[in-house]
Amino acid sequence: MRFVGGVDEAGRGPIIGPMVIALVVTDDMDKVKRLGVRDSKELSPRGREQLFNILKSVLNYMDYEVIGTGTIDEYVYRNALNKLEAEVTVKLITKAMGSLRLYTVYVDSPDPRAERYGELIRRGVNGDVEIVSMNKADKLIPIVSAASIIAKVIRDTIINELHREYGDFGSGYPSDPRTIRFLKNWVREHGDLPPIVRRSWSTVKKILGGLDNYI
DSSP states (O other): OOEEEEEEEEOSSOSBSOEEEEEEEESOHHHHHHTTOOOGGGSOHHHHHHHHHHHHHHOSEEEEEEEOHHHHHHHHHTTOHHHHHHHHHHHHHHHHHTTSOEEEEEEEOSSSSHHHHHHHHHHHOOSSOEEEEETTHHHHOHHHHHHHHHHHHHHHHHHHHHHHHHOOOTTOOTTOHHHHHHHHHHHHHHSSOOTTBOTTSHHHHHHHTTOOTTO
């Protein structure tokens, strides 16, 4: 039985909330493809939820890692966000190899030079597994599309919980006016940012600096 894995992330760009990296594995790529999986960004929330529930019963293996804002900030300050993704990917692959024999793992590369990113992962993985790092793998490789759906639904669940706890902060992206208004109002009321915010983002520095050009 030839097990093939796919890895993708959700939440690399937002200013609020964690990033989620998922690894999924199948022994039948055609079966995954027939489900109609696509890059999660091309699916509606309902479509993602439906496929998420189907994938849970179809995939041979599924795992994910939630990366908190503090860890993201630590790596961004070191200009090493890709390194963080690679380290978590290595951790997920290594854990999966303890349960089944992986032949190939396709990885969606955040680095425009996909081979360079792939080498980061290869150096960390001990075992005979092929690592295929690709740009736009979430659009081109069905098992990576499946990973993108798993990561996105997990992250959306976390974001919904944060909305209930902290209030409506919009999408959490720095381009969203609702997100910026939420952050400015929070700082005015509390004197600091909530712990769910990535302080290493340049937008945060402008808010804390008192600039009003986002409202």
